[in-house]
Amino acid sequence: MAELTRKTVGIASDVEFGGNVTVVEPVNLYGCEIGSDVFIGPFVEIQKSVSIGSGTRIQSHSFISEFVDIGSDCFIGHGVMFINDLFASGGPARGDKSKWKSTRIGDRVSIGSNATILPVAICDDVVVGAGSVVTRDISQPGIYAGNPCRKLRNLP
Numbered sequence: 001m002a003e004l005t006r007k008t009v010g011i012a013s014d015v016e017f018g019g020n021v022t023v024v025e026p027v028n029l030y031g032c033e034i035g036s037d038v039f040i041g042p043f044v045e046i047q048k049s050v051s052i053g054s055g056t057r058i059q060s061h062s063f064i065s066e067f068v069d070i071g072s073d074c075f076i077g078h079g080v081m082f083i084n085d086l087f088a089s090g091g092p093a094r095g096d097k098s099k100w101k102s103t104r105i106g107d108r109v110s111i112g113s114n115a116t117i118l119p120v121a122i123c124d125d126v127v128v129g130a131g132s133v134v135t136r137d138i139s140q141p142g143i144y145a146g147n148p149c150r151k152l153r154n155l156p
Helices: none
Strands: 068-070 103-105 126-128 142-146 149-153
Touching: none
Parallel strands: 068 103, 126 142
Antiparallel strands: 142 149
């Protein structure tokens, strides 16, 4: 008979929470820091070495991989995927964290549903359209969309 490895989902004891946080279970949170006044919807996974700034909302079915920092007052739409492994050697790093990259999201950034965010830096005051694939740093405020994501216009 094959051996079964069972892992549970939930909120690990090593998660640091600020005040007034709302978490809608089921979720999988471990080794992360969650600021004050944050909302986390159901079916979200936030891995270790992640920090979420105060006032941020993370909608359902989003995945935030290790080494992601999200600023304050951000909105992460449904099904947003953060990636930390670029498959630089032609396949997954398979736990070799030295090959993983980090992502930094500024303050007041809104990321639309089903966007994919590769390891990049996004400055403050950016809107990323739904379904976009962010492959490069975004260093100027504005509205961005597409695959690959590009600037459409300035914010009003």
